[in-house]
Amino acid sequence: MVQNAENTLKVAHQAFEHFTHGLATGEWQAFFDMLTDDFTFWFPIGKFQGLNQGKEKAKEFFYYVSASFQLGLELVSLDRITSNDTTVVFEFKDAGLLLGQPYKNRVAVSFDVREDKICSYREYFGSDGKS
């Protein structure tokens, strides 16, 4: 499969849909199915701060996120989508309860696409995790 901007956008959109479903519900399997085995991700804070390598680490991370947001983390607005041939960035706002306390954030997530999967992911916080 040739990597091109159109395919990259399509794959990333699908992954983002599974991603926000995972955040809202804790059901992550459809998102995990789109990750390459050598998937890497960067996260801003906490025990997963920095670079994390491997799909198993990713599963640990996303279940950890859902355990922290037991009532789900809702997408409030999807503000911008930018892309190139291999990468798509989603800027959005989300909100929920973090360990029972009101939480909201501005977030940018950047997905790198390889064929029909996500091979890398970088998350950035716009409001430092505070509400």
Add this chain to the structure above:
Amino acid sequence: MVQNAENTLKVAHQAFEHFTHGLATGEWQAFFDMLTDDFTFWFPIGKFQGLNQGKEKAKEFFYYVSASFQLGLELVSLDRITSNDTTVVFEFKDAGLLLGQPYKNRVAVSFDVREDKICSYREYFGSDGKS
């Protein structure tokens, strides 16, 4: 002037060059010259956390940044550039001394372009400001 992806990329690249020059040197005028009068920006933390409105507020902010990084904040790597017809996102790493202490960060900045100027800017932190 018609807003299109090619012009948007060109304007944002020029602005990003002035932006990194400002971070490195404290010389911000060339960057300020590219901001619309109704420029708005979002910043993750501190006294400018959240939404800030107006070019004068922006000047106050960028001089405040340079006062905090008196030896300059250097671009370490420009990792990804993504765009659409009106917005360009730069993912990069930077490093310097923050109030004399070693500082490094992963950052995403998102510029909205209107004609040949930047009308909005959103900054996101990938490592929470910590080294």
